[in-house]
Amino acid sequence: MRRGVLVLAIVFAGTVARARADVDYFKAAQKPTTVTYHVGNDRPERTRWLIGGLGGAAGLSLLAGAYFNFEAHDAATKVSAHTLTGKVWSDDLQGDYDRIHSSNVKAIVGYSLAGAFAIATIVVVLKSDPGETDVEVDPTKPTAMIAPTPGGAIVGASWGF
Amino acid sequence: MKLSLALVPVVLAALTGCAAEITSDSYYCGPAEACPPDLECDGVTNLCVAPANVMTFTCEEGPPLGAATCDPASLQSHGCILTPDGADHYTIATGAGCTMSVSMTLTFPVAFMPLGATIKDGDTVVATTTPCGEIHNGAWAACATFSAAPNKTYTLDVGAATGATTCGGTCGFNRFALTVQVTRP
Numbered sequence: 001m002r003r004g005v006l007v008l009a010i011v012f013a014g015t016v017a018r019a020r021a022d023v024d025y026f027k028a029a030q031k032p033t034t035v036t037y038h039v040g041n042d043r044p045e046r047t048r049w050l051i052g053g054l055g056g057a058a059g060l061s062l063l064a065g066a067y068f069n070f071e072a073h074d075a076a077t078k079v080s081a082h083t084l085t086g087k088v089w090s091d092d093l094q095g096d097y098d099r100i101h102s103s104n105v106k107a108i109v110g111y112s113l114a115g116a117f118a119i120a121t122i123v124v125v126l127k128s129d130p131g132e133t134d135v136e137v138d139p140t141k142p143t144a145m146i147a148p149t150p151g152g153a154i155v156g157a158s159w160g161f
Numbered sequence: 162m163k164l165s166l167a168l169v170p171v172v173l174a175a176l177t178g179c180a181a182e183i184t185s186d187s188y189y190c191g192p193a194e195a196c197p198p199d200l201e202c203d204g205v206t207n208l209c210v211a212p213a214n215v216m217t218f219t220c221e222e223g224p225p226l227g228a229a230t231c232d233p234a235s236l237q238s239h240g241c242i243l244t245p246d247g248a249d250h251y252t253i254a255t256g257a258g259c260t261m262s263v264s265m266t267l268t269f270p271v272a273f274m275p276l277g278a279t280i281k282d283g284d285t286v287v288a289t290t291t292p293c294g295e296i297h298n299g300a301w302a303a304c305a306t307f308s309a310a311p312n313k314t315y316t317l318d319v320g321a322a323t324g325a326t327t328c329g330g331t332c333g334f335n336r337f338a339l340t341v342q343v344t345r346p
């Protein structure tokens with residue numbers, strides 16, 4: 001049972017603020033009617049695991065792609081040169097050069113898998129949408145409240161549904 | 162088909178943003194004229210250069226070392242070995258009445274056939290060079306030290322180092338610089 005409270009406060013303080021003449025603050029409120037709200041349905045546990053698994057795989061693939069991308073960048077930085085380095089082209093440098101290509105391949109594979117898993121995740125989320133259920137509740141009878149304040153009063157009503 | 166396969170690394174590099182950028186003259190040639198892909202070893206500068214700029218191996222012979230007196234001296238020469246079994250011969254003659262300490266350094270590009278030197282007194286081997294120091298400016302060094310007796314003539318033979326690779330003959334040559342320091346012990 002939800003409980004809502006509506007409080008309307010009007011403070012009569014002539015020196016600070018004046019009530020608007022064109023507003024009837026004490027007009028009878030419309031009779032409360034049935035409240036309808038929507039509740040999202042839960043997906044089956046198996047589907048939730050599937051979505052989690054696909055999403056996780058997408059994340060891991062993305063991380064793997066980024067790691068190999070960084071590795072390729074690192075190797076490319078090591079061997080790239082625009083002026084005389086004073087170094088001899090060695091097996092180590094050749095290894096770094098070869099690593100650029102192999103890491104690029106792994107990075108692309110990682111990114112491709114991440115994309116595929118992400119798309120699969122979105123498809124499963126959309127296809128397995130369990131929809132919503134409309135819930136109607138009748139509110140309880142409102143209770144009036146009034147509380148005098150210096151120079152005015154607070155008038156309100158409360159009800160639950 | 163070959164062209165499309167060659168494009169694979171280029172496409173991958175474009176996708177990841179990671180590619181090596183190596184310009185001509187950035188690296189010295191490695192052993193057996195090793196260079197980054199797309200570059201070749203220049204026979205004159207020992208640098209990895211664009212194929213269009215490659216020059217064939219050339220070198221010139223230097224002067225003889227000359228005679229050592231009883232005074233400390235620094236003798237220098239240079240030369241080249243054009244075949245795996247080729248050799249350059251020098252002599253070091255010591256003055257009479259003084260024993261000298263001889264320290265020699267042979268430097269040569271890493272790119273081509275590794276070299277070594279043997280110092281002989283007649284048929285007797287007095288010393289042989291061994292690798293020394295670090296690679297500097299694309300060149301290796303081999304050193305030897307020996308004590309030279311007075312009034313002697315030593316022969317110094319420079320040739321391929323023992324077990325040196327010759328790339329199947331394609332890099333069976335090299336040039337060298339020879340420095341001999343003669344000091345009083």
